[in-house]
Amino acid sequence: MESFTYEDIQQIANDILSKVKCRPKLGIICGSGLGKLADMVEDREVIPYNEIPGFPISTVPGHAGKLIFGTLRNKSVVLMQGRVHCYEGYSPQKIALPVRTMKLMGIKVLFVTNAAGGINRNFNVGDMMVIKDHLNLSGVNPLVGINDERFGPRFPPMSRAYDIELRKLALSIAKEMGFADLVHEGVYSMMLGPNFETVTECRLISIAGVDATGMSTVPEVIVAKHCGMTVFGMSLITNKVIMEYDQDATANHEEVLETGEKSSRYTQQLIAEIVGRLDLDI
Numbered sequence: 001m002e003s004f005t006y007e008d009i010q011q012i013a014n015d016i017l018s019k020v021k022c023r024p025k026l027g028i029i030c031g032s033g034l035g036k037l038a039d040m041v042e043d044r045e046v047i048p049y050n051e052i053p054g055f056p057i058s059t060v061p062g063h064a065g066k067l068i069f070g071t072l073r074n075k076s077v078v079l080m081q082g083r084v085h086c087y088e089g090y091s092p093q094k095i096a097l098p099v100r101t102m103k104l105m106g107i108k109v110l111f112v113t114n115a116a117g118g119i120n121r122n123f124n125v126g127d128m129m130v131i132k133d134h135l136n137l138s139g140v141n142p143l144v145g146i147n148d149e150r151f152g153p154r155f156p157p158m159s160r161a162y163d164i165e166l167r168k169l170a171l172s173i174a175k176e177m178g179f180a181d182l183v184h185e186g187v188y189s190m191m192l193g194p195n196f197e198t199v200t201e202c203r204l205i206s207i208a209g210v211d212a213t214g215m216s217t218v219p220e221v222i223v224a225k226h227c228g229m230t231v232f233g234m235s236l237i238t239n240k241v242i243m244e245y246d247q248d249a250t251a252n253h254e255e256v257l258e259t260g261e262k263s264s265r266y267t268q269q270l271i272a273e274i275v276g277r278l279d280l281d282i
């Protein structure tokens with residue numbers, strides 16, 4: 001297993017900070033097709049992942065693979081324009097690396113976004129889901145291995161992973177901005193991927209209370225909570241999962257990216273507005 005010590009990650013964080021003027025307090029991970037949020041960042045300083053020794057490289061279309069530093073609504077932020085996934089062959093520990101690097105760069109609050117398939121039949125393509133909890137069906141966990149207490153405890157709780165105040169704020173901003181009907185709250189589940197779910201898998205997770213399904217986010221959130229970050233998560237519903245046997249339609253990544261292209265505008269506006277109202281001096 002490839003592992004990174006606290007000192008290795010501190011070195012990576014220091015190297016990155018030596019290349020930029022920005023000192024971010026907030027990190028944002030952009031999901032499939034959601035990287036356009038980077039266009040709203042001002043005073044941008046960009047570092048491609050392949051210029052950061054040890055950093056995993058995004059291999060999936062729709063994930064540019066760049067760290068974007070700058071200001072969003074006057075807040076110093078760093079965006080991961082594109083993430084990496086376990087199904088790309090990266091170990092969960094490698095997936096954890098960018099989040100721990102953010103922690104050691106001084107980031108206290110992490111926003112995670114993703115593209116997800118709608119399990120909840122009331123969700124439409126293009127809707128958004130504020131994540132209230134997750135179900136880890138991936139079979140992987142980035143905290144497996146020796147625990148370094150400088151990151152966090154051996155047995156971290158995960159029952160309040162998604163900050164309740166930020167969830168409430170997101171829902172009330174959506175109302176204020178006039179698109180409350182597009183924003184739901186719900187449970188996200190992570191499958192390992194890269195295949196999309198079978199009909200039976202979708203039916204099973206629906207019974208379990210899952211509202212949207214994807215292939216990411218959970219390892220990042222586990223690592224972020226382990227090291228004491230405040231977490232806010234949001235899914236863009238890019239497709240409705242197939243719940244009937246022998247249906248002609250099938251899920252595909254092109255549809256995911258197309259919906260991102262068409263519908264990520266509201267997601268970007270909502271995230272920017274939440275960021276604008278955050279008190280990051282905590």
Ligand SMILES: O=P(O)(O)O[C@@H]1C[C@H](O)[C@@H](CO)O1
Binds near residue numbers: 033
């Ligand atoms: O990075 P996210 O979770 O947004 O990407 C989702 C899951 C797969 O990587 C891909 C499937 O289309 O979109």
Ligand SMILES: Nc1nc2[nH]cnc2c(=O)[nH]1
Binds near residue numbers: 215239
């Ligand atoms: N697992 C999974 N990931 C997705 N990402 C976007 N849509 C989907 C989906 O339907 N299933």
